[in-house]
Amino acid sequence: MTEQGIYLDNNATTRVDPEVLAEMLPLFTEHFGNPSSMHGFGAAVGGKIEWARKQVQALLGAAHDSEIVFTSGGTESDNTAILSALEAYPKKRSIVTSVVEHPAVLALCDYLEKKRGYTVHRIGVDGQGNLDMGAYKAALGPDVAIVSIMWANNETGTIFPIEELATLAKAAGAVFHTDAVQAVGKIPMKLADSAVDMLSLSGHKLHAPKGIGALYVKRGLRFRPMLRGGHQERSRRAGTENAPGIVGLGAAAQLALLHMNDENTRVKALRDRLEKAILAAVPACFVTGNPANRLPNTCNIAFEYIEGEAILLLLNEAGIAASSGSACTSGSLEPSHVMRAMGVPYTAAHGATRFSLSRETTEAEIDHVIAVVPGIIAKLRSLSPYWSQGGATKEFAPVYS
Amino acid sequence: MWNYTDKVKEHFFNPKNAGALDEANAVGEVGSITCGDALKLMMKVNPDTQVIEEAKFQTFGCGSAIASSSALTEMIIGKTVDEALVVTNRDIAEYLGGLPPEKMHCSVMGAEALRAAIANYKGEAWVDDHEEGELVCKCFGIDAAMIERAVTVNSLTTLEEVTHYTKAGGSCQTCHEKIEEVLEAVLAKTGALDKPKAHPPGTVGLDAIKPLAPKAEAPAAPAKLTNVQRMQKIMVAIEELRPQIQRDGGDVELVDIDGKDIYVRLTGACSGCSQSAGTMMGVQAKLVEALGEFVRVKPASLLPAGA
Numbered sequence: 081m082t083e084q085g086i087y088l089d090n091n092a093t094t095r096v097d098p099e100v101l102a103e104m105l106p107l108f109t110e111h112f113g114n115p116s117s118m119h120g121f122g123a124a125v126g127g128k129i130e131w132a133r134k135q136v137q138a139l140l141g142a143a144h145d146s147e148i149v150f151t152s153g154g155t156e157s158d159n160t161a162i163l164s165a166l167e168a169y170p171k172k173r174s175i176v177t178s179v180v181e182h183p184a185v186l187a188l189c190d191y192l193e194k195k196r197g198y199t200v201h202r203i204g205v206d207g208q209g210n211l212d213m214g215a216y217k218a219a220l221g222p223d224v225a226i227v228s229i230m231w232a233n234n235e236t237g238t239i240f241p242i243e244e245l246a247t248l249a250k251a252a253g254a255v256f257h258t259d260a261v262q263a264v265g266k267i268p269m270k271l272a273d274s275a276v277d278m279l280s281l282s283g284h285k286l287h288a289p290k291g292i293g294a295l296y297v298k299r300g301l302r303f304r305p306m307l308r309g310g311h312q313e314r315s316r317r318a319g320t321e322n323a324p325g326i327v328g329l330g331a332a333a334q335l336a337l338l339h340m341n342d343e344n345t346r347v348k349a350l351r352d353r354l355e356k357a358i359l360a361a362v363p364a365c366f367v368t369g370n371p372a373n374r375l376p377n378t379c380n381i382a383f384e385y386i387e388g389e390a391i392l393l394l395l396n397e398a399g400i401a402a403s404s405g406s407a408c409t410s411g412s413l414e415p416s417h418v419m420r421a422m423g424v425p426y427t428a429a430h431g432a433t434r435f436s437l438s439r440e441t442t443e444a445e446i447d448h449v450i451a452v453v454p455g456i457i458a459k460l461r462s463l464s465p466y467w468s469q470g471g472a473t474k475e476f477a478p479v480y481s
Numbered sequence: 482m483w484n485y486t487d488k489v490k491e492h493f494f495n496p497k498n499a500g501a502l503d504e505a506n507a508v509g510e511v512g513s514i515t516c517g518d519a520l521k522l523m524m525k526v527n528p529d530t531q532v533i534e535e536a537k538f539q540t541f542g543c544g545s546a547i548a549s550s551s552a553l554t555e556m557i558i559g560k561t562v563d564e565a566l567v568v569t570n571r572d573i574a575e576y577l578g579g580l581p582p583e584k585m586h587c588s589v590m591g592a593e594a595l596r597a598a599i600a601n602y603k604g605e606a607w608v609d610d611h612e613e614g615e616l617v618c619k620c621f622g623i624d625a626a627m628i629e630r631a632v633t634v635n636s637l638t639t640l641e642e643v644t645h646y647t648k649a650g651g652s653c654q655t656c657h658e659k660i661e662e663v664l665e666a667v668l669a670k671t672g673a674l675d676k677p678k679a680h681p682p683g684t685v686g687l688d689a690i691k692p693l694a695p696k697a698e699a700p701a702a703p704a705k706l707t708n709v710q711r712m713q714k715i716m717v718a719i720e721e722l723r724p725q726i727q728r729d730g731g732d733v734e735l736v737d738i739d740g741k742d743i744y745v746r747l748t749g750a751c752s753g754c755s756q757s758a759g760t761m762m763g764v765q766a767k768l769v770e771a772l773g774e775f776v777r778v779k780p781a782s783l784l785p786a787g788a
Contacts, residue, residue, distance in 0.1 A: 387518065389543035393493060406543065415517060426517045427541070463499045463547060465510070465521035465539035476539075478512035478519045479597060479609050 085399030086445040090285075091234050091262060091378060091436035092403055096328070097287040103331040104289070107324035115321055116310070125323050132330025136294055139333040140279065141270030144299055149316045150326050153293035154261040155184040157280030158228070160295055160306040160317070162188055164278075165226035165255040166198070168302035172225035174199040176254070178211060178240075179421040185228050185259055186417070199223070208370040209238035209422050216245065220252035227256050231263035231279075235405055235418040235434060236369025237378025239267070246275035255301065261285050261293075265336035266343050266375050277301050283325065287438075288332035292325030339439045347437050348376035350446050354435060355379045357450040362457050364472060368424060368432055377438060380405075382424060383431035383457050385466040391433050394456040400449055405432040427466060485544060486578035492548035497555050502537035507562075509598030511609065513590055518542035520550055522594040524557070526602055531561045538594075545577075545584040552576045553591040562599055568592065571758040582622045582762065586613050617659045620652035621763035622756075625663050632667045640664065645728050648759075652766040711772065712738060718771035719745070722764060733764060736781040743768060746781040 087095070107128065113121025115129055130145070137145040151157045162175065162185070177189055179202045192198040201219035204212045211229070220227070227249040232239045242258055249256040257278040263269075264279075265286040271279065278301070283292035297303050297316065309318030355367060364384040383391065388406025395402050405416025406429075419429035435449070461467040465476045485493070505523035512519035518541060525535040536558050538550040552573050557565040570588040574580045580588060593609055600607035614625030631637060631646045643660055644651045650660050706714065719735050726733050730750035737744040745764060747757050765778035 385541065387542050387546070390493070390547060393544045397494065430517050430541075463496065463539055464541050465519060466541055468501065476510060476519070476521060478510040478521070479607070480512045 085396075085401060086448060087401045088435040088437060088441065088445075088449065089401045089403045090438040090441075091237075091434065093284045093290065094287045094438055095440065096284075096289050097332060097335055099335060100288055100328045100331040104324040104328040107327055111323075115323065116312070125321075128327050128330075129321055129323060132326045132333075135330040135333040135337075136281075139264065139269070139337050140281075140296055141268075141272055142296060143272035146314065147271075147296055147299055149295045149297055149313045150321065150329070151293045151295050151317055152291055152322070153284070154182070154259065154280050154282035156306075157282075157293050157295035158182070158184040158257075158259050159188055161257040161278040161280060162192075162226055162228055163306050164304045165257070165302075166192070167304035169225040169255070172223050172254075173197070174201065174219075174221070174223040174225065176201045176203065176216070176219045176224050176227040176229075176249075178203045178205065178229050180205055180209065180233055180235075180418045181228070181230055182234060182259055182261070185230070189228075203229075205421050207423050209233060209236050209368070209418070210370055210373075211240050211245075217248060220248060220254060222253060224249075224252060224254040227254050229256075229258060231258045231260035231267065232375050233369065233418060234262050235416060235432075236380045236422075237262070237375035237436075238369040239263070239373050239375065242276065243274060246277075250275045250277075262375060262378075265333075265340065266377060268340060271296060271298070283329040283332060286332050286336045288329040289325055292322055292329045294329065342439050344376045347439055347441060350441055350443065351377055351379050351435075351437050354437075354446050354449060355381065358453055361450070361454040363470070365431075365457070366428070368419065368422065378434065378436050380432055380434045382419070382428040383433060384428045385431070385464045385472060386457065386460040387430045388433055390460050391431065391456060394459065395433075395452070398452045398456070400452065403434045403436070405434070406430045483544070483581050483584065485548075485581075488552075488576070488578040489545055489548040489580065492551040492577065493544040496538075496547055496551040498535075498537045498551065498558075499539070500537055501539065502535060505535075505537070507533075507598045507602030509594040509596070509601060509607075511590060511593045511597050512541075513586060513613065518546045518587065518590060520546065520590050520594045522550070522553070522591075522598045524598050524602070526562060531563070533557050533560055533562065533565055542587065542590070543584075545580050546587040546590060548577055549573050549580075549588045549591040550594075553595060557595065562602065565595060566599060568595060574758065582619050582759075583616050585622055585759075586624075589613070617663065618647075618649035618652075618656050620766035621648040622759035623647050623649035625659075628660060628663045629667050632664055633671060637664070638668065645725055648725050648729075648763055651722070651725055652763050653770060706772075714771050715743060715768060718767050719764070722767055726760065731760075733760070737784060739785075741774075741776050743776050743778050744781045744784050745778055 111124045113125050115122050115126035133145045133148045136148045175189055175198055177185055189200045193200045203216045203219060229240055229245055231242050246256040255277045256275060258276055259280045261280060261282040262285060264281040277298045279296040281294050284290040303316060305316050307318045312318055312321055358381055365381050368380045368382050388404025392402060392404050405419050415429040419432050466472060502523035502525060505525055507524040507526050509522045521539045523537045524533050527534050536554040538554055540547050540550040556568055556576055570592040573588040573591050574585060597607045616624050617628060628643055628647055628649055635646055637643055637646060640657055640660055643649055643664060650656050715738060716735060719733060723733060732748045734746045736746050747760060761778050768776050768778060
């Protein structure tokens, strides 16, 4: 438990590992040169960047280090991948994606559909968040330029069958991209043997700083840059390299590989323990997503008849940081598009609360959360018009505007 | 994280009058289908004196929805039914020391529950006629539903017109893409009403959408202003806002400047208008931008006595 409390919002962002920071610091004041420069100041930095590229290559199991393009993060990687495929295959006018993607993909697809005339096929999911494979196969065809489907969902942790999806896409002649910002570092990968063409990752989801990410681009894939300018990143992403960020991502990738087993054993066991204890202690709540096939660190529980922001505020008072798919936490009026896509009812979707652990989470922290959560839920239910005397009430039927 | 005032936090963490009221004789149950929140307000009204002797609430909603409900009960206990009817959502928000623009609809729900409960007490039918949509303009608190209505009712075709009619997009100007999207969506639906002959098929009215012309004057110099320069800047900024407000049949006038506090008077259609809190927020946003410093815009009625 740190001084600031118990941090269970690691799918939103992670703490920079002190070892990562230590690797980065010399890049600010000592090795500050521009890697493009001819002098010694630049050369030292160039070497560090190539070291970092190899670390990311190793984490992804990529065949070549030149397949890694450093970017500013997940959103830039996603935008680059989709726009690149559309430019590389200008005659193809369709995009296939899923209804539960991150806004970095969904909002871009909405825009391309509305303003650029593309056809977007958004594949639905079932009640557990599993992709509708029948609809996916039906959507693939000669007009599809790119398929972009996430590896693991940020809200529920549900994992999609990426290799199968990629193989099907390739057979239909489409480029396959996956937004893997939640999966990288938690799921072992070997992209060298994979049909995946492009993959997005984000540094700050794996204990590197914010503002750095990467796009994996398979050798031989037709690629068109989004940012044009200098020759950095082999002209695939112009702009002076974010050298400290890149080195930080390299160090974080190295550590992620080292801790992959810990994530899938100890962290997973802590997550399961948290989940079991809450489900046992709190009535009228359920796990969203597919519990049998999800990230080892993520647990999303829908508490019925209460609202997520209120839960988060009370958790915060108890020193616990979590996240919610409730409308009120985002400023939009709609609850999470992921919960709605799974058909979770409004009164439960609003109370969906995500606990996302990391390798820094301890047993004592989980025990504290287990002790605190039931009281918070009971307090809010005592305020809820949908709840009376320890159970849901059917009587309440408000006039909706 | 929202910037909730201490008063909001106080009413959320320790809500007043929460729970069921079995002997209630006035009950209002309202909800917002868009955000999913719902509120049940229960009051015990003395039939002889018409005084609300007790009020309790149950709320399914976020921190500000619970705080608004709690504040509402505190505000109406001891009032007669007719006195309570005067309470608006703005009063609830003011009681709480303000709400973030995205959260103003939580106070609206409180005001609606009060009206529903009073109608229930009087045995009248109550119809909720307000609509809401996604917040588009943060400065003036204008949502998509209001822009849609303004565009439809007034046959608006340009961003500039939307700003003149609703004030949306008139201050920080960062929401212009969103406004254009709403405008396009409405025009696509009702495009026929706007002289279709002038446009090629399928683009009815869309070519009329143009971004606002950039402001001629350069951004404010960072140098420290003299009191006179500062006052002039404030006057110019308010003058710039007046045409928009006058379109609504209202007006705004500068009354006094007291350091960071700037007192204005809203007149005409603005006085007593349910949107006037939004207008004040918009005036404040405009002044903060013009001056490059934080100032607080207050109604002239709050001017200290003797000033």
